[in-house]
Amino acid sequence: MSWRMFAVPAAMVVSLLLASCGGQAENPQARAPVAPPEDIKLEASTPLSAYRKPLVEDAVVTPRIRGAVEVPFVVLRAGKAAATVELDIAANQSTLRMDNGQRIPLARPGVPVVLLDLGEARTGAIVRSLPDSELWLADWTNAAKGMRFTKVKRPGVEFLMFRAALFHEGVLNLVLYDNHAAKNYLRRLRLEGNQWVAAGPELELPTMEDPAGTHYEMEPPVFLFGEKDGLRILAGTLNAKAGAEWIEVKRIEDCAKVLEAIATPTGVGILCNRKNVDTLGAYTVVHPAGEPPEVLPLSQGIPWKLSWDEAAARLAWRKATDTQSYGEMMEHDIQRGQNGGMLELGSNNIEGRIAWSQIYYLNGFMDAVHLARREQQAFDVFYPLLEKLRLRIELEVRLIDRQLGAPEGLRTRAFTKDRSLALFGVQTSRALLLLTRYLEEFPGAPPLANLGKFEREVKALQGHIEVMANAGEAEKWLAPGTRHLRWPKGSAFYYDGMPVPYNHQNEWAYGVLDAHRAAGGKTDDPAVEAQREIIRHFISRLGKDGRFPEPLAWDYWWGHAYDGYDEASARSLNTPSYVGDKSAAWISFRTIDLMSVLGARGYVAEAGGEGFAVSARDLIMRGEVYPFAARSLDMDGARAGYHSTVAHKYARSGAPWEIANVPWALATLPAGKEAEDPHSYRLNEKVVGRLPSIASAGADRRQADQLLLDYLAIALPYNASMATREAGRELGGKYVAWNLAYDMRAAVLAYERTKDGRFLALFERAADRLIAMRDDRLGVVDDLRGRPAKSWGSNRYSANKQKWVAWDAFAGMAVYPLVKYCVVARGMPSAARLCAQYRKVAEEALAEYGPYWRDDEASGGGFYVDPYLEDIAPLNHMLTLGLVHIELQKLGASGHKDRAIKLARFFRHHWKDRNNGSVEWEYWAGAQQAKHKSATAEDVTHAQINVHFAYESYKVGNVITKDDMAKLAKTLLLNVRKNQGDWAADLAGGGQIIGSGLHEGLTGWVILDEFDGGVARLIARFVMEHPAAFPLGNFSYATGPIAMAYGLPGLLKRAP
Known part of the structure; x- marks a missing residue:
């Protein structure tokens, strides 16, 4: 049906203006009913453990802002491209960091709030200027040759608020809010010659029916979709279609506000806050095929991240039910929040946005910190976000303080x-x-x-x-x-x-x-x-x-x-x-x-x-x-608790001010046991969201190095935060050894090759976190030693998870990159203090396992025993310690060369030669107990640790020869790689690597390219031929970034 604006009585306008001066205006008839008596009451979680409190303070230390810094929670997307934003608040200057490594400084002071694909190789952005909050359209084909700026305005209106944008069929559609008129407008622009001109009359949009009243039309998120004969506009309760000079309006049933909307093959799918939240549910999904709205039960958790399931041909969504997914959902909502996640950053208060939006969500950010300091569940939810929250708070508070000193201060015209x-x-x-x-x-x-x-x-x-x-x-x-x-x-x-x-x-x-x-x-x-x-x-x-x-x-x-x-x-x-x-x-x-x-x-x-x-x-x-x-x-x-319906209702945010409620809801909702993430799906999702081109990195070395740096800038803080979050619990040591330590190794290897100090800066921050969560720093007692070990432990691998054990493999993996840093940074005065600390940490960790060293007469070498397993330690366990001994050997530390040589002898002694010139060995070579002995060859993923030890032994002349390394290359190329182009799961050629789930360590074998020039190329081809198994291409999993850090040319080619 067509729509025409109805007249609003003057008295109503005045009343609403008055109400808007104090927050959200009253509409008594729209008030949600009191929660039903049967609503479950949720209480605050248990107090935070004392040993975790210093971890919080370490994460929220005041950041030093010098020059440009990346604005947390901002990732702008246009088509297949993505960009983060670096902001220099002193100069009001922003730079777009594209996912292909390109840097695009904006030629006008301000912050970009949306990135636009304008067709024909033209890119654009809407820029909110600093400090005056005007809107400008920037566009360019080659930013180095110039950037055009066009002011976005309405006749007689000084300030507009950006709401949404879509470039469709040659027309740039902009939804803008005029605070003085208290209305949203659709303006359409077309590029003619060298300027943007109106592509049709401006259309006043119908009310979005915000529950707080018509003077809050700037709050509901706006979603635009191009259709054959017009533009679909979703916001609040509004489901409108706009043509050249008309708007057709429908209302979305049982919807207080559209939170998410996506295009699907059968129409637009919608996720809403319900109008009247009750024990039946707080959210509703509107399916695109005309089905009735689906109320989502409270018991299913909080719905978020709407998507289309192609196999089922239906809408799908994630369900936040545990602390990790709660935190991810909050980050998701901030990133997709208004102004591209910029929210009100840098705004003045001319339209009241500091007072009635920014202050709300900055208090919400501080509430997340406040709660993480006090409550266990809040710590688990918010810890991975704390550093970003702290930097964002600092940026915005400094800008507010600067605004206080401006001539207009916090004065408003609104x-x-x-x-x-x-x-x-x-x-x-x-x-x-x-x-x-x-x-x-x-x-x-x-x-x-x-x-x-x-x-x-x-x-x-x-x-x-x-x-x-x-x-x-x-x-x-x-x-x-x-x-x-x-x-x-x-x-x-x-x-x-x-x-x-x-x-x-x-x-x-x-x-x-x-x-x-x-x-x-x-x-x-x-x-x-x-x-x-x-x-x-x-x-x-x-x-x-x-x-x-x-x-x-x-x-x-x-x-x-x-x-x-x-x-x-x-x-x-x-x-x-x-x-x-x-x-x-x-x-x-x-x-x-x-x-x-x-x-x-x-x-x-x-x-x-x-x-x-x-x-x-x-x-x-x-x-x-x-x-x-x-x-x-x-x-x-x-603190106070909440009814279940209340906590569910406020768990998500659409408007920036709503973030104020989210931390309290998420810290109180029931939290189930979160699913483990052995294949790093969650990290992969973060990386692809920021670096969509990473899986298909081309042959340019510079681009690959920048991608590696960008990857590590995401992965190192993420893995450090996850390890710290779980420190002292089952998964803490696992995150340290099999996630964080690998990425730290990649950073130090990349620095060794490129001498780019940014890799070391990322490494050093991660190292601080790693050391801070050592068992003795946390006060976690090792059940074998009867005291906290100067190492990293877990109860994960003990019977029924009953004993806390500081595992040798955890220690070796954790401190190896620390001593590697000292080797590659030798001669750097700035690294001397850190190296002294890192060496001390490494030597203290090795000393924990000194009592378990044994010389071995049969091999002329030696090995470590595992006191919990009461047997010789598995090869990959002891050889992680061996890698540390080798790096300390390089630094001239006494006693370590002897241990490194003896471990190499023991390892080499257990090789089994094959007729094709290759070798194999068992996972538990030399095991004494029958239950640990096996004739099966070691799997590819664990074996890559041992291959790396062999490589480093060869490099320092410890036992392993060039011929031995050639044998290892043949093991990969003749046994693991099968004739049909498939790859095996173990060193003898058994199993299939993809189906076994043991493919994650394959890229760790690229170091053998030095001994057979086809290794890196063949591994890269296999990776690219299996994108489902390697979602980040050559950067996939723990060993991928390490492989890229070596900079082998064969890894830069895509499979033909």
Whole structure:
């Protein structure tokens, strides 16, 4: 059907404008029902273990921002290309880092909020300028030769907000929000000659029906899809189709807001927040084939990452049910959030975006840190994100501090009748709360240059539109002389002459009291008596019984603004008469009031009553205030829980401000046991999302090296965070040895070849993490030694997982890259201190296994025994220690050459020669116990560790000869590689490598290319011929990056 805008009554517009000055506006009929009695109550998880607390502090240390840094959580995509963004906040300069390694500096100060494929080899971006927040369209074919900038505007409108963009059939479709008109508009541009021109009339979009009211049309995410005869627009409840001059509108059933939408072969698939969340579910899926919306049961977890299952020809989605998937979902929502994940970074407050969007989500980021410091589940959810969150907080807070020093500061045009600039106390006070909190959460952070002056201005209401008053209202509302805030008659606000609503003055009082507390002020200080009076006023009106009121009894306003007045009273110039606002406060206003009262405890005796704490917990649990209000109760030592429906409802974010609630929901939801990820699917997904071209890296060495650097910039922090997250538990040592250590080795080998210091920088940060999670640093007792070992352990490989054992293989894998670093960085003064630390860590780890060394008369060598297994250690276990001995031998450390030689003799002694000139050996060569003996040859993946030991032994002249290395090459080419082009799973040619799941170590054999020039080429061909098994091409799995670090030419060719 066609659609035409209906007229909105002026009184309604004014009411909504007033409401928007304080958060989310009220729509009483749209309020969600109270959670049903049968709703399950979810409580906070157990307190965080003491040994994990330093791990959190290490992750959130204040980052040093010098020059350009990559903006966390921002990956812009256009077609098959992807880009991250590096931002120099001092210069307001952004650079796009394309996934092919190309760097594209933007020629105008600002941040890109979307990347565009404009066809015919033309790329574009919408850029939000810094610091003035204007929108510009940048486009280029060859950025080095120039970049065109076209201002994105509407006639007579100063500032627009970017909402969505799609280039379709030669037309660039832009959805833009005009805050003054409170509407979204569709503008279409076409490139003609050398300029962008209108490709049709501007269309005003229908309301998206945000639950908070029509002045929040900038909040719901917008999704655009090109169709044969128009443009599909999804946002909020809206499902619209736009033609050249028309819009056809439908509404999405049982949908409060579209969270995700994708194109499928049969139409658009949609994932929504439900309109009315109940125990049946919080989310609904709208299938593309016309099926009824599907309500997703709470028991299935939180749906996210909508996709199309080609085999089933149906929509599919992931289900977040455990701590790792909760964290991944939160990261996913931030990355796909508004403005390409930039959210409001760098915005000014002209349209109120700092106050009513940025401050919300920055508090959410800090809440994730806060909760990770306190609770075990929160640690598990958020630890992998903490470093990114900390850097993002730092970038945005520094920009806010800079904005405070700008001439307009936090002034806004969004809420004045004449669009004049004005400072609102409800906005400045929440900024003061944020910045005060920032300095307390991160005491090591540098001071904020403009905070002191800003705090004084907020407290004195200097330059604000509000004034402090002690008269103007009837005694039934407050006692004569009681101080409160008013908009003076003749000021630019719509309701000049009126007292400000409760939440406005409560938040101002809260901000001033909190800053006073943080500065060590006395709670009876007369200097903050006015703020006490404001809080007491609220309590006297709405908290008479020592409790917070129920929502329907929670008034938004008071005084003449509540009662109403006529024109004859001459109370207001801008609104001469008014019927009065007797509405109940919207959930955001209630939240502000509640946090303000609780924040005044200590200053206002009544606020400290048990009734307020008890009723606050009840309101939080039922979802009658936002989940993040629980922060105000944390000082009591036990935070509030939530009904299950509440936690599910707030687990996902669409608008930036909604991020504020997510950490509290995710830290409280039931968390099942997460599935292990032996094949690194989750890491692969992250890498492909950032580097979509990695699986098909071409023959350019420079590009391959940049891809390796980019890969390690993702993989090293990810694996370090996962290992740290699991430190002291079953999977911690596994992540250290079989994930993190391999990538650390790749980084140091890449530096050895390229001398690119960026590889070492990545390595050093990972090494800090690795050392910090050693068992003795965590206080985890080894059950064999009866004390914490200076090594890395797990209960994973003991019977029934009953004993914690510091395994030899873990130690060798962990410290080998540390001593390798010392070898390749020899002579570098900057590395001397680190090398001393790394050597000490390595030698301490080896010393743990010294008592288990045995000389071996049969081979003339020696071996390590495994005290838990009560037998000779498996070859790959002992030879990881052997690799460490070799590197220490290179450094001249005494005693290590002898051990390295004896291990090489023992290994070589157990080779079995074959007629074709190859060799094989058993996994447990030399085993004494019958249960450990086997005639089966070792598998390819474990064997690559031993091959690497042989290679390093050969390089230093320890036992292994060039002929021996040639034999190993023949083992690969004649036994493992079969005649039909398939590859075997073991050294004798048994099994199939792909079907066995043992293909992950194949690329570790590329070092044998030195002894047979076809090895690297054949491995690379096999990898490229099996993309399903090797999703990152030559970079797949732990050994792939190591292979690429060697820089062998044969790896750079794609299979023909």
